[in-house]
Amino acid sequence: MKRKGLYFLIALALGGVGAVHAQDTTAAPADTASTNTATSSYDDRWYIAPTVGGYYNDTDRNTNSRQIYYGLGVGRFISPNASIDLFVDRTSRKVDNRVVNGGTGHSHSNWSNNNIGAVARFYAGDWNAWRPYLLAGVMGSNHHSSGDQGWSPAAEVGGGVSKTITDSSDIRVEGGYRYDFDNKTQPAKSGYGDWFLGFSIVSRFGAPAAAPAAVATPPPADCSTKDSDGDGVNDCDDKCPGTPAGTIVGPDGCPQKVVIDLRGVNFKFDRPKKGETDISKSLAEPSADSIAVLNQAVDTLQRYPQVHVTVAGYTDSKGTEAYNQSLSERRASIVYNYLTSHGIDASRLEGPIGHGMSNPIGDNATDSGRAQNRRTELQVQQ
Numbered sequence: 001m002k003r004k005g006l007y008f009l010i011a012l013a014l015g016g017v018g019a020v021h022a023q024d025t026t027a028a029p030a031d032t033a034s035t036n037t038a039t040s041s042y043d044d045r046w047y048i049a050p051t052v053g054g055y056y057n058d059t060d061r062n063t064n065s066r067q068i069y070y071g072l073g074v075g076r077f078i079s080p081n082a083s084i085d086l087f088v089d090r091t092s093r094k095v096d097n098r099v100v101n102g103g104t105g106h107s108h109s110n111w112s113n114n115n116i117g118a119v120a121r122f123y124a125g126d127w128n129a130w131r132p133y134l135l136a137g138v139m140g141s142n143h144h145s146s147g148d149q150g151w152s153p154a155a156e157v158g159g160g161v162s163k164t165i166t167d168s169s170d171i172r173v174e175g176g177y178r179y180d181f182d183n184k185t186q187p188a189k190s191g192y193g194d195w196f197l198g199f200s201i202v203s204r205f206g207a208p209a210a211a212p213a214a215v216a217t218p219p220p221a222d223c224s225t226k227d228s229d230g231d232g233v234n235d236c237d238d239k240c241p242g243t244p245a246g247t248i249v250g251p252d253g254c255p256q257k258v259v260i261d262l263r264g265v266n267f268k269f270d271r272p273k274k275g276e277t278d279i280s281k282s283l284a285e286p287s288a289d290s291i292a293v294l295n296q297a298v299d300t301l302q303r304y305p306q307v308h309v310t311v312a313g314y315t316d317s318k319g320t321e322a323y324n325q326s327l328s329e330r331r332a333s334i335v336y337n338y339l340t341s342h343g344i345d346a347s348r349l350e351g352p353i354g355h356g357m358s359n360p361i362g363d364n365a366t367d368s369g370r371a372q373n374r375r376t377e378l379q380v381q382q
Contacts, residue, residue: 023198040277042080042127049073049172053198055091060189063093063111069196073226081123082326086121087139090114095145111145113180115154123162131162131172141180148184155179162202170202229253232306248380258307260297260378265290269318272330279334284371294335297378298342311336311351311380314359317369321356329354335376350381 004128055069071089078084092112117139125131134157141154158176165171175197183190223235229242240254250256259337265283272282283290301307313332316325332352340346357364 003297033172042077043208044077045208046076046089047202047204048340049085049200049202051077051089051198051200052194057093058192058194060186061093061111061192062096064096066237067093069090071202073119080127083123084122085119085121087119088114090115100200109146111143111185115139115259118221119156127152128164131339132159133162134159135174135176141182143180143185145174145185147186150184152180152182152184154181167208168204168283172202174198174200187246193327206208258300258304258378258380260300260309262376262378263291263294266371267331269374270327272334274330276330277334277337279338283336294338298339298344299349301339301344308348308381310348310353311339311349311376312353312355312379313376314355314373315357316373317357317360317364318370325354325356327354328356331374331376
């Protein structure tokens with residue numbers, strides 16, 4: 001590769017950089033944020049990488065010249081932390097006079113290498129930071145000298161650091177060791193290990209990848225206005241969704257057994273009389289205690305509007321069966337009327353039903369037991 005070849009590579013690299021930056025300036029400004037976001041994570045566009053650097057020869061080459069090398073790479077990132085380049089580069093050196101004609105200094109005998117190969121780089125760190133990397137590559141080296149012309153395999157390892165300077169450009173500085181398995185140029189030598197130090201400008205082609213479109217997430221439905229299982233508890237507060245229709249539930253929407261206890265609401269002997277409507281006159285003293293229990297029952301029924309109850313009245317064993325049946329019905333009826341007059345809908349009340357002297361809860365042989373049996377019950381329909 002002559003001087004014209006060097007000029008061609010430089011012109012090609014500058015032209016590529018100019019094309020890339022021209023594309024950048026025509027991109028819509030509104031896309032800048034999305035472009036930076038995409039670049040900060042992973043940019044897999046193809047790029048070119050013109051390179052220039054110094055080459056430090058193996059002393060077995062019998063040359064003390066320290067010449068430049070130059071080349072061009074084409075590659076892309078295959079993952080956020082790995083790239084692959086195909087490259088060509090060239091170096092040329094002067095053989096020492098002492099080897100050619102026994103003199104001093106450098107002779108006019110050239111020894112050049114044109115290399116074609118592939119190199120992988122493995123990066124660490126965030127895309128926009130200074131990113132250290134390791135490199136490994138293989139190539140074919142075409143050597144030209146007075147001693148031989150031909151191809152030999154070569155390999156290189158090294159490391160460097162890279163920095164993104166725009167959304168389409170990076171810089172790379174790297175160094176490494178390259179071994180050329182040339183055993184023809186000097187038959188007494190089986191190969192050469194050379195050191196190199198290079199600088200590259202990486203220029204990506206095409207428009208930057210747009211950031212993925214944000215997926216619109218619909219706002220969550222207002223659960224406070226929904227009652228999916230129809231149990232009277234909104235979906236926000238319902239900890240037991242899907243309860244069967246008609247299930248009695250608590251404030252948390254979970255099934256709950258409701259008990260309405262009217263123990264303590266006891267009646268005077270032989271009360272209420274026929275036609276009596278004021279319940280307080282029929283209740284055992286102190287009647288205020290019994291009224292308080294009835295009011296608690298009203299409150300419970302209001303808090304659980306799905307609850308239905310049977311209103312049932314009972315008597316003690318004094319009197320005839322027929323008389324006690326009628327008396328138990330009057331007791332059930334006066335409690336029934338108390339509930340409806342305090343806002344409980346009659347559709348939620350079964351009865352009133354009288355059970356006479358049956359189902360005693362106290363001992364009819366004692367005054368206290370008979371007082372317990374003169375009662376009305378609210379039997380919840382679970």
